[in-house]
Amino acid sequence: MLEIKNLQVKLEDEDKQILKGLDLKVEAGKVHAIMGPNGSGKSTLSYVLSGRDGYEVTEGSATLEGEDILELEPEERAAAGMFLAFQYPVEIPGVGNMTFLRTAVNAQRKARGEEELSASDFLKEVRAKAKTLKIDADMLKRPVNVGFSGGEKKRNEILQMAMLEPKLCILDETDSGLDVDAMKLVAEGVNALRDEGRGFLVITHYQRLLDHIKPDVVHILANGRIVKTGGPELALEVENNGYAGILAEVDA
């Protein structure tokens, strides 16, 4: 599904290398978790994959189902099946959540040469999906993320994910700012989307999110590279020993 080879990325405005030869492969139907200390390049990876400005790829490649995505505009990547759940979802005043969702869904369908969803089909679908995420009608009507609590914002991200039905979902520290109940709700939303045709890349500092979204593979990212890969037990090791122990072991 997603294949990253020797990805090297620097900041556009600064001579600062963030990713230093990252290799990663996410298969369809699998959940890969990426853990790592602050400044290891986790968020950069998610932004580079989704096409945010400000980064320069100096070497390497990233393909989604064989298609080179690094040359695509963010909206083209989205249409190709890429989705990033933001760590800090952006507030957009004056644009109703529902309007936003419908614009996004139909823009992607159009880009893929599919027919647009009718207003009534869209409404039916969004209501059903919102209900499972405990998103009420009022939240759908309100401007995108404006006045939403931290938990509401993250649930709204998952609702977008559910509506857009991407092939690859990247969750960037989705657990940040959430209490246990909110995290459970978000995790349930994500788990409901697990599917053999869909890959997940879950980026997180802490093991606790992975209690709820069980990963198949765990990677440790440090200093711009994947330094260790293992099963779910690797996340527990981080939880118990911190990153320092693992990094020392790798360096040795």
Add this chain to the structure above:
Amino acid sequence: MALAEAKQTATEARLSGLGLPEGGCLKAARQAALSRVQTMGLPSRRDEYWKYTRPDTLVQAEAPKAALFEADEAPMFDAFERLNIVFVDGVFDQEASDDLALEGLSIDRLEDICCKDIHWAKDLYGVLEARGQTPVERPLAALNTAFASDGVAIRVTGKVSKPINFTYVHSDENSDAILHHVIRVESGAEVTILENGPAASRFNKCMEIDVADGGKLHLVRAQGRDHKRRAATHLFARLGTESVFKSFTLTVNGVLTRNEAVIELTGDDAVAHIAGACVGDGDFHHDDTVFITHDAVNCESRQVFKKVLRNGATGVFQGKILVKEGAQKTDGYQISQSLLLDDDSQFLAKPELEIYADDVACSHGSTSGAIDEEGLFYLRSRGVPLAEATDLMTLAFLAEAVEEIEDPEIAADIVSRLEGWLARRR
């Protein structure tokens, strides 16, 4: 002090082409206004208050020609139940207007008042305009009071069931219109006034609004899409105790627009909100000049002005909050922001606060910037193409001003016009 010679000459040239209409009970007000203009002289580009907007074409004797606009969308506010009052090139059109009768208010044309010796409007016509001449002179408003050729006096005595809508039609490309309306909202009464249309090639409009204790007035106007038209408008409002005045102005196109609002909060607990959204392209020039005086306790004022400028367009904001001695617990807010869609456009802002009370909360902010990149990326990452995402972020920028409109249907109509402007520029 005698006026500078050039100013005197320009003022005389303009005034010589105008005749004072029949006076009746407004005669004294018109004459007093005439002598005010003669003393002040019409604005010139050297005046501090006209530093960012050239008044030449507003002052010159002949109105510059302005091409007529061929409508390609439904007229504004058309779907609403309303009482429609139509002016064509500044002249009342009885045929096109509704019957000027509605429960809870009375409407008289200035022409009808002029032949009466006694009329309530005598205590309002030119009165707020004259008060508004200090501390800053507004000669075009005085000229309006003296020479207004048409207009209405509306007295609101109850809760009015539907909005009063002024439709200003521009049908002659050389038209030069001067309209003056006075509105008195009596104690506890409430009304919504809508205005739309360019009115004339050159439009000088003055509206004096007196809201008595507990009265409410909502004003929403849209200034038409005829790009070559010019307009200088003045809004003078005086607010009594616990009264509410909310106004919103949409400006789409126009080579020259100067909207002045002069608001006086004279009764305790009064509320005044003045908002505006404008979108301009090319030789568009738009000026909001606002002066709010807090002269009572516990009053609230909000100024929210947003301008979207592209392709060399110019936006101006001069906004002042004056808090007089004793106007404690004043809550004053002022924000003026521009979204510059390219490097050629400019926004000139002069926010001012002058405060003589010690227990007040006043804030002001003014910014110029490009589209919010964070928001743009967010939308694009969801598959929304760049052009559409840019439009949505533009609407998001304007939202705070549009949200000042209380009625959701009116707000929806305004938003659809903004969407139309954006869509035409894709």
